[in-house]
Amino acid sequence: MDNAIKVKELTKFYGSLLAVDHVSFEVRGKEIFGLLGPNGAGKTTTIRMICGMLRPTGGTAVIAGFDVSQKPLEVKRRIGLVPDVSNLFGELSARVNLEFMGKLYGLDKKTRRERIDQVLELFQLKERQNDLVKYYSKGMHRRLTIAAALIHRPEILVMDEPTSGLDAQTARLVREIIINLNKEGRTILLTTHQIDEADRLAQRVGIIDRGSLIALNTPEKIKNRTEGMRALEIKILNGVDQQRWIPIIKEAEGVDKAFPAEGKIRILSKDLSQIIPTVVNLVDKHGGKIENISVAQPTLEDAFIHLTGKSIREEPMSKEGDVRRRLARSGLR
Amino acid sequence: MKPLTSLMHSVWIAENDLRQSFKSVRHVVWSLLFPIFMMFTFSFRYGTTGPDKDFINFLIPGIVGMTAMFGSINETMSIVWDKSLGVFDRILAAPVSSTSIIVGKTMAGAVMGVISALVLLIIGSMLFSVTFANISIVLLIILLASFSFTGIGTIISGLASEPREAMMLSNLLRFPMMFLGGVFFPVESMPMPLPYVSRALPLTYATEALRAIQTANTSIVFIDALVLLVYTVGTILLGSQILMRIMTR
Numbered sequence: 001m002d003n004a005i006k007v008k009e010l011t012k013f014y015g016s017l018l019a020v021d022h023v024s025f026e027v028r029g030k031e032i033f034g035l036l037g038p039n040g041a042g043k044t045t046t047i048r049m050i051c052g053m054l055r056p057t058g059g060t061a062v063i064a065g066f067d068v069s070q071k072p073l074e075v076k077r078r079i080g081l082v083p084d085v086s087n088l089f090g091e092l093s094a095r096v097n098l099e100f101m102g103k104l105y106g107l108d109k110k111t112r113r114e115r116i117d118q119v120l121e122l123f124q125l126k127e128r129q130n131d132l133v134k135y136y137s138k139g140m141h142r143r144l145t146i147a148a149a150l151i152h153r154p155e156i157l158v159m160d161e162p163t164s165g166l167d168a169q170t171a172r173l174v175r176e177i178i179i180n181l182n183k184e185g186r187t188i189l190l191t192t193h194q195i196d197e198a199d200r201l202a203q204r205v206g207i208i209d210r211g212s213l214i215a216l217n218t219p220e221k222i223k224n225r226t227e228g229m230r231a232l233e234i235k236i237l238n239g240v241d242q243q244r245w246i247p248i249i250k251e252a253e254g255v256d257k258a259f260p261a262e263g264k265i266r267i268l269s270k271d272l273s274q275i276i277p278t279v280v281n282l283v284d285k286h287g288g289k290i291e292n293i294s295v296a297q298p299t300l301e302d303a304f305i306h307l308t309g310k311s312i313r314e315e316p317m318s319k320e321g322d323v324r325r326r327l328a329r330s331g332l333r
Numbered sequence: 334m335k336p337l338t339s340l341m342h343s344v345w346i347a348e349n350d351l352r353q354s355f356k357s358v359r360h361v362v363w364s365l366l367f368p369i370f371m372m373f374t375f376s377f378r379y380g381t382t383g384p385d386k387d388f389i390n391f392l393i394p395g396i397v398g399m400t401a402m403f404g405s406i407n408e409t410m411s412i413v414w415d416k417s418l419g420v421f422d423r424i425l426a427a428p429v430s431s432t433s434i435i436v437g438k439t440m441a442g443a444v445m446g447v448i449s450a451l452v453l454l455i456i457g458s459m460l461f462s463v464t465f466a467n468i469s470i471v472l473l474i475i476l477l478a479s480f481s482f483t484g485i486g487t488i489i490s491g492l493a494s495e496p497r498e499a500m501m502l503s504n505l506l507r508f509p510m511m512f513l514g515g516v517f518f519p520v521e522s523m524p525m526p527l528p529y530v531s532r533a534l535p536l537t538y539a540t541e542a543l544r545a546i547q548t549a550n551t552s553i554v555f556i557d558a559l560v561l562l563v564y565t566v567g568t569i570l571l572g573s574q575i576l577m578r579i580m581t582r
Contacts, residue, residue, distance in 0.1 A: 053425045055581055076428040083426075087419035091353040103345045104427040106338065132356075148423075 004029045004156050004187040005050060009059035012045050019045045021211035022059065027156075027189050032182050034202030035191040036300070042211040043191035044084065047158050050189070051081050064155055077105070080149035084160040084191075086141035090134030094125055094144050097133060098151055105152035112151075119147040123177075139170035146177060157181060159190040163197060175201060195300045205300070209308050223298045229256060229306060231296040232267040234279065237289040248286055252278045257305055264292075268302055339436075342429045346437025350411050351444060364407055368400040368453050375517060376461065393457035394543030395516035397450045401475055402482045402510065402536055404449030406503050409442040409486025412576070413499040431580045435573045439483050446479025447472075466549040474546070474554070477561040478539035484568025485535070491575030515540045535564045 005027035012020040020042040027033040035043045048054040050061045052072035060067055066074040088097045095116060102112035120126045123143040128136070133144065142162075149157060162178060163171035178201060182188050192198050198205050199219045207215040207222065215222050236245055242260050249258045249265060254275040257268040269275045272295060283290055355361060375392055415421035424434055454471070457463055465471050485506065493499035512518075513527060514536030520528050531537045542557035 051426055053422065073428040073430065076426060079426070081426040083419060083422055085419055087423050089349070089353060089420055090418075091356045092349075096352070100345065100349050101423070101427070104342060104424070104429055106428070 002029060003027065003062075004031075004064060005033075005189060006062040007046070007050065007059070008061075010046060010049055010056055010061055011058035012042075012049060012054065013057045019211055020049070020056075023208065023211070023213045024059075025206045025213060025216055027187060028204075030182070030185055030187055031203045032178070032188045032190065032201055034198040034205045035189070035208055036193070036195065036198040036202075036205050036304075037191075037208035038193055041193075041208045043193075043208055044160055046208070047081075047160055047189065047191060051079055051158055052076050077152070078155050080152065080154035080157045082146050082149045082157065082159040082162060084164060086138075086145045088133045088141065088144055088148065091132060093130045093132055094120065094136075094147075095129045097144070098148055101148045101151050107152065115151050115153075119150055123147045139166060139173070142166060142170065142174060143177075146174070150181075154186070156187045156189065159188065161192060162190055163192075163194070195304070199300050207300075207304060207307065209304075214307050215303065219300055222300060222303045228270050229268045229298060229302065230270070230272050231298050231302055232269065232272055232276065232279070233261065233264045233292075233294050233296050234267065234283075234290055235264045235292040236283060237291040245283070245286075245288065248282060249279060252282050254278060257309075259305060261301075266296070266302075268298075268306065339430055339433045342433035343437035343440060346424065346429070346434060347440035347444065350408065350438065350441035353411070354408060354441075354445060364403060365400070365449060365452055368396050368403065368449075369456065371399070372396045372453065372457060389461045390463055390547060391519070391544065392517070393454075393461060393463040394547065395514075395540045396457060397454045397475065398478055398514070398536055398539035398543055399511055399516045400453040401446040401450035401479045401539065402507060402514075405442045405446030405479045405482035406486040406489070406507060408445035409438060409483055409490050410496070410499050410503065411441070412438055412487065412490035413493050413496050416579075417496055425580060431577055432573075434580065435487070435576055438576075439480070439487065439569060439572075442483030442486055443476065443479040446482055447475055450475045450479065463547075465543075465546050467546055470546050470554060471543065474539060474542045474558060474561070477558060477565060478535065481535040481539075481561050481564040481568055484565055484570075484572050487572030487576060488568060491572060491579060510534050510536050513537070535561060538564070 003026045007026070008024050010020055010023045011018075023042070023046055025033075035046065037043050045054065049056045050063060050068065052068045052075050056069065060069065062068070063075045064078045066078075068075045089100070092100070098116045098119065099112060102115065107115065117126075120129050123146065125140060125144060125147065128140065133141070136144065146159075146162075159178070163174050166174065175197070178188060178190070190201065202219065204217065205215075205219050205222055206213050236242065242263065242265050245265055246258050246260065249255060249267060252275065254269050254271055255267055256270065259266055267275065267279065276293070280290060280293075372392065376389055412421070415424075454475075458465075486503070489502045489506070490499055493502055513523070513531045514534050515531060516536070520531045520537060520541075523531065538557040538560045542554050542561070545553040545557065
C-alpha cells in the first residue's frame with residue numbers, strides 16, 4: 001500500500017461558508033501525517049469527509065483504495081476514528097461501550113471478547129472496565145476513546161486533536177501510544193493546533209489555514225521554507241510589556257516579522273548580522289535595555305508565521321465565525 | 334451489505350439505546366410516574382366502583398395509549414441527545430448504513446412505547462379489574478400506536494437542533510395531544526371545533542381502538558388500526574427523510 005489516503009481537491013461549503021478549499025494531499029502507508037492549523041482552519045471538516053461522515057461539496061478522497069463517496073462502508077471498515085472530544089456512551093460501562101463498537105464493526109462474540117480484553121489491558125482500564133464511563137477521568141476517557149477506535153484493528157487511524165485538553169502527563173502517554181501504534185505498522189493521520197506536537201510526532205506535516213493547505217512536507221523541510229530566514233530572540237529589561245516594543249522593532253530595516261514568544265520577542269530576518277546592531281540601537285534609542293539576545297533555530301511556528309503572516313496561537317477569525325463554523329460542522333446548524 | 338447484517342446493526346443500535354434508558358432506574362421510574370399519577374388522580378376524582386366503573390373502564394385504555402406516546406417520543410429524543418453529546422458520530426463513523434441507524438432508532442422507540450404501555454396496562458387492569466376482550470389485539474394496537482408516536486418523535490428529533498428545542502417541540506405536541514386525544518374526556522363531548530383536531534391525532538385512534546376492544550366492537554378496532562398504520566408509515570417515512578438529510582450532509 002503506497003498511499004493510504006489520497007485526497008484530491010477536497011472542498012466543503014456549509015451553506016455559503018467555505019470551510020475546506022480544494023485541499024489535496026496524500027498520506028503514505030505506515031506514516032504519521034499531521035494536519036497542522038489553528039482552530040477553525042478546516043482540519044476537522046477535512047477528516048470528517050475522509051471518514052465518510054460528511055459529504056464533500058467537491059473533490060475526492062480515496063482511502064485504502066476505496067473512494068469514500070462511492071464506498072463509504074468499505075472506508076469506514078478500514079478507519080479507526082478518535083474524535084477531538086471523547087464521545088463514549090456515559091451511561092454504559094467501558095466494556096459495554098467496546099462491546100457495542102465491536103458489534104457495529106462486525107466482530108463475532110469470541111473475537112470481541114479477546115480484543116476487548118486486549119485493549120483494556122493495553123490501556124490500563126481493566127480494573128475499571130465495569131464502571132460507567134461518565135465517572136471516568138479525562139485521561140481515562142481519552143484512553144478508552146483510542147481503545148474503541150482500535151477494536152476492529154483498522155489499517156488507518158485518524159485522530160482529531162489527540163492530546164488537546166489533556167494534562168501534560170496524559171498527553172505524553174497518548175503521544176507514546178501514537179508512536180507505538182505507528183511502529184506496529186498503522187498509518188496515522190492526526191490533526192493538531194500544537195506546533196511542537198506536529199514537529200515531534202509527524203513524519204510529514206500539512207499546514208492548513210482558512211480551509212487551504214499552504215504547505216506540505218517534512219517538518220524539517222517546512223522549517224526551511226522560511227527561505228534563509230533566521231530567528232533572533234531578545235528580552236528587554238523592564239520590558240514587562242514586550243508588546244509595546246513589537247511595532248517599534250518591526251520598523252527596523254531588515255526585520256521581516258516580529259512577534260511575542262513566551263516573554264520574549266522573536267524576530268525573523270534574512271540577515272542577522274545586519275539587524276542585530278540595528279535592533280540593539282533601536283531599543284537603546286527608545287530607552288530600553290536588552291537583557292538577553294540569542295539566535296534561535298527556525299521552528300514550524302516561524303514557518304507558519306512566514307507563510308500566513310500570523311501566529312497559529314491567534315484566533316484566526318472572529319469568535320462568531322468560529323462558533324458558526326463549529327455548529328455547522330456538528331450538524332447543529 | 335447483507336440484509337441480515339443490516340438488521341443486526343439495527344437491533345444492536347436499538348439494544349444500545351434501550352440499555353441506556355433502562356440503565357438508570359430513576360429515568361424509567363420518573364417517566365412512568367407521570368401516567369401512574371394521572372391514572373390515580375382521575376380515578377380518585379371520579380371513583381372506581383358502582384356506576385363509576387364506567388369511567389375507569391374509559392380511563393385505563395386512554396392512559397395506556399398516552400403512556401405509549403410518552404415512552405416512544407421520549408426514547409426517540411435520544412437521537413437529539415446523541416447528536417449533542419457527539420455519540421451519534423460514533424455510529425456515523427462505523428460501517429453501518431443510514432437505513433440501519435434509522436431502523437434501529439425506530440425499533441428502540443417502539444419497544445419503549447410498548448413496554449411503558451404494558452406496565453400501565455398491567456397496573457391498571459390489576460388495580461381496577463379492567464378487562465379487554467382480546468389481549469393480542471390490544472398488543473397489536475399498542476404496537477401500531479407506539480410506531481406512529483416513534484415516527485412523530487423522529488420528525489421532532491430531526492428538526493430540533495439541540496435537546497432543549499426538542500423537549501419544547503415534543504411538549505408542544507404531547508400535551509395538547511394528551512388532552513385532545515380522548516384520554517380523559519370523550520372526543521364526542523368536546524366543543525366544536527376540537528373534535529376535528531382530535532381526529533387528526535394518532536392518540537385518538539389508539540384510545541378509541543383500545544376502548545372498542547373492551548366492548549368487542551371489531552369494525553371500529555379495524556378502522557382505527559388502519560388509521561394508525563397509515564400514520565405509522567407516513568410519520569416514519571417523513572422522519573427518515575429528515576434524519577437521512579442530516580446524516581448525509
